[in-house]
Amino acid sequence: MSFFHRHRGLTPYLLLGPGIAWLAVFFVVPLGFLAYQSLQSGNFDIGYAFTWSWGNYWHAIRDYHAQFVRSLEYAGLATVLALVISYPVAYWIAFRGGRWKNLLLLFIVAPFFVTYLIRTLAWETILSDNGFVVNTLQSLHVLGSSGRLLATSTAVVTGITYNFLPFMALPLYVSLEQIDGSLIEAAEDLYASKLHAFLRVTLPLSLPGVVAGTLLTFIPAAGDFINAQLLGSPENHMIGNVIQSKFLELTDYPAAASMSFILMAGILVAVAIYARIVGTEQLTGTAT
Amino acid sequence: MTDQLTRRELLKRGAAGSALLTVPGLLAACGGKAKSSSAKSAHKLAKTLHFSNWTLYMDTNKKKHTFPSLVEFQKKYGVHVDYVEEINDNASFFGKIQGQLSRGQSVHRDIVVLTDNDRYLSLMIKKGYVEKLDKSAIPNMKNLVDVQKHPNFDQNRDYSLPWQSGMTGIAYNDTLTGPVLSVDDLLTNPKLKGKVTCLNSMGDALTLVMLSNGDDPSKVTDKSFNAAFNRVKKAVDSKQIRQFTGNDYAPILARGDLMAAMSWSGDIAQLGNKHIHWNVPKDGGALWTDNMLIPKGGNVYTASFYMNYVYDPKVQGLMEAGDPKKNITGIYYIPPVAGAGEWAKKSDPSVASNPLIFPTKKMLDSVHLFDNNALNNQKYLTQWQNLISA
Numbered sequence: 075m076s077f078f079h080r081h082r083g084l085t086p087y088l089l090l091g092p093g094i095a096w097l098a099v100f101f102v103v104p105l106g107f108l109a110y111q112s113l114q115s116g117n118f119d120i121g122y123a124f125t126w127s128w129g130n131y132w133h134a135i136r137d138y139h140a141q142f143v144r145s146l147e148y149a150g151l152a153t154v155l156a157l158v159i160s161y162p163v164a165y166w167i168a169f170r171g172g173r174w175k176n177l178l179l180l181f182i183v184a185p186f187f188v189t190y191l192i193r194t195l196a197w198e199t200i201l202s203d204n205g206f207v208v209n210t211l212q213s214l215h216v217l218g219s220s221g222r223l224l225a226t227s228t229a230v231v232t233g234i235t236y237n238f239l240p241f242m243a244l245p246l247y248v249s250l251e252q253i254d255g256s257l258i259e260a261a262e263d264l265y266a267s268k269l270h271a272f273l274r275v276t277l278p279l280s281l282p283g284v285v286a287g288t289l290l291t292f293i294p295a296a297g298d299f300i301n302a303q304l305l306g307s308p309e310n311h312m313i314g315n316v317i318q319s320k321f322l323e324l325t326d327y328p329a330a331a332s333m334s335f336i337l338m339a340g341i342l343v344a345v346a347i348y349a350r351i352v353g354t355e356q357l358t359g360t361a362t
Numbered sequence: 363m364t365d366q367l368t369r370r371e372l373l374k375r376g377a378a379g380s381a382l383l384t385v386p387g388l389l390a391a392c393g394g395k396a397k398s399s400s401a402k403s404a405h406k407l408a409k410t411l412h413f414s415n416w417t418l419y420m421d422t423n424k425k426k427h428t429f430p431s432l433v434e435f436q437k438k439y440g441v442h443v444d445y446v447e448e449i450n451d452n453a454s455f456f457g458k459i460q461g462q463l464s465r466g467q468s469v470h471r472d473i474v475v476l477t478d479n480d481r482y483l484s485l486m487i488k489k490g491y492v493e494k495l496d497k498s499a500i501p502n503m504k505n506l507v508d509v510q511k512h513p514n515f516d517q518n519r520d521y522s523l524p525w526q527s528g529m530t531g532i533a534y535n536d537t538l539t540g541p542v543l544s545v546d547d548l549l550t551n552p553k554l555k556g557k558v559t560c561l562n563s564m565g566d567a568l569t570l571v572m573l574s575n576g577d578d579p580s581k582v583t584d585k586s587f588n589a590a591f592n593r594v595k596k597a598v599d600s601k602q603i604r605q606f607t608g609n610d611y612a613p614i615l616a617r618g619d620l621m622a623a624m625s626w627s628g629d630i631a632q633l634g635n636k637h638i639h640w641n642v643p644k645d646g647g648a649l650w651t652d653n654m655l656i657p658k659g660g661n662v663y664t665a666s667f668y669m670n671y672v673y674d675p676k677v678q679g680l681m682e683a684g685d686p687k688k689n690i691t692g693i694y695y696i697p698p699v700a701g702a703g704e705w706a707k708k709s710d711p712s713v714a715s716n717p718l719i720f721p722t723k724k725m726l727d728s729v730h731l732f733d734n735n736a737l738n739n740q741k742y743l744t745q746w747q748n749l750i751s752a
Contacts, residue, residue, distance in 0.1 A: 119488075308605070308751065324744060
């Protein structure tokens with residue numbers, strides 16, 4: 075006790091210590107190793123050597139820009155869809171859920187007690203060529219008689235949207251739930267229409283949730299490969315599939331490492347642009 | 363005289379003592395490094411054999427959830443088999459163990475099983491990641507069928523021994539399509555458009571296509587590779603091929619989303635669906651074999667001893683056929699042990715007469731091995747991976 079009294083200034087650092095050590099050992103060091111590996115050349119048979127091989131990056135972009143763009147596209151699309159689907163749900167639970175709130179939230183989370191792979195395989199059955207969904211769409215002439223959903227981009231985006239929905243819905247719910255109802259009442263007392271009150275009060279106050287949800291959905295979705303693998307055909311494959319095949323099938327570790335870095339950079343740029351548009355205070359959730 | 367004895371005694375004791383001191387010391391110092399060779403060849407069975415295999419690849423008692431041949435092995439020899447079904451594809455499993463092996467560490471497995479039509483089996487041997495078999499403990503190796511005796515990745519079978527073989531051909535669902543008997547049909551018949559899958563293993567897929575092109579898959583040239591590759595690519599571009607798959611085509615085929623699929627014989631034998639038929643394509647199919655290996659640091663004697671056990675035709679026959687009366691299912695792939703058929707017949711005659719498990723001579727004559735050099739050709743591999751994952 076007296077030690078802490080004498081060295082009061084040290085306390086925050088001591089408390090931060092474990093966290094920093096964790097990040098250093100499990101994030102910074104592996105990242106450094108990945109960077110080192112991404113600049114190696116050679117192959118598995120003769121071994122790899124560090125040669126400042128920047129060509130790995132150039133080759134990755136030259137050969138696989140389509141998959142990079144597709145990953146950002148699918149992830150972006152899935153994020154927007156997840157937002158559109160979960161905002162009304164979260165809104166309704168937060169403002170109208172009453173004593174059922176916790177149960178309703180459980181319903182959102184419940185499917186996620188099942189493993190990721192099984193959930194995705196379930197979509198393979200739901201969207202199967204002779205399944206209910208395809209048959210209905212065919213009879214409505216939305217799909218041609220030989221049309222299908224499985225092994226198309228629709229199926230991949232649907233799968234990603236579904237799999238990441240709770241990451242969107244839960245932060246949205248939290249930020250909506252915190253909104254003080256009297257603020258909305260006040261807006262309406264001041265002659266704002268319901269729509270106006272929503273646009274001028276509720277929506278801005280829920281923005282930190284929107285931003286958090288968007289990031290939590292977009293970032294892992296961009297690196298996903300299971301959905302494209304199981305629900306897509308080769309022309310729907312994302313960069314995650316390429317990295318997986320480079321790493322495991324071709325044992326081309328430098329290529330896989332450089333692609334991981336490019337993906338990371340791509341996501342950072344996308345997030346930076348997004349932060350610029352919505353404002354950084356929303357990003358860190360400091361706005362209230 | 364006494365002097366000499368004493369000296370000899372002394373030397374002996376000294377040697378034994380230093381051996382005692384150094385062996386564990388070395389082991390500890392290396393932190394689980396491969397055991398020294400003297401420790402490995404000690405002819406003493408270990409208490410436990412760590413065996414990593416593919417899923418659904420062992421005779422199984424469905425009621426008791428046990429593996430009868432492994433239970434029998436333990437009963438007879440007192441060695442418990444820690445049997446783990448952890449291999450789903452060659453690449454992922456190799457990726458999992460190669461890090462430790464490349465650093466000279468043991469992977470704590472005594473037997474692993476890899477396929478000869480993928481590059482990793484030969485890579486394991488070439489890189490020195492495997493132990494030499496103790497052939498003195500495998501007298502039953504004489505029962506190995508002739509065609510398997512001198513594979514090009516291990517000419518004298520010093521490091522590997524077949525577990526089971528299978529054939530690659532075409533399966534089709536007769537409720538959705540007429541017979542699909544050729545690669546031509548599979549890749550170009552407009553009625554099958556978007557309703558067929560191709561295997562993602564290059565060796566399997568290209569063997570079939572090369573045979574259909576009239577090329578020899580066991581001696582791949584740039585010309586024959588490009589011809590076969592372009593044919594598959596064309597089928598992808600025209601959307602004839604819907605997906606590239608591993609084992610996962612089987613449920614999709616059974617569900618009716620596929621009319622036909624490039625497929626492995628054993629999967630269809632296990633599926634047991636009367637509407638799904640498997641055949642060797644008109645121009646020939648592929649033969650592949652899963653091989654047992656002892657990764658560095660594994661217990662060579664115990665592993666070799668187990669291999670000898672499964673190379674007993676009687677044991678192999680029972681493993682293959684199972685026993686329907688006792689609710690035991692067999693492996694249902696192609697056994698590499700001569701004479702297993704006779705024993706299989708005794709326990710389940712329907713298995714012994716199933717050509718997917720005990721193929722006819724005509725079938726075996728029409729299946730081919732893929733060129734091992736081509737499997738390790740980085741250019742071909744990259745091209746193939748780009749096709750199937752991009």
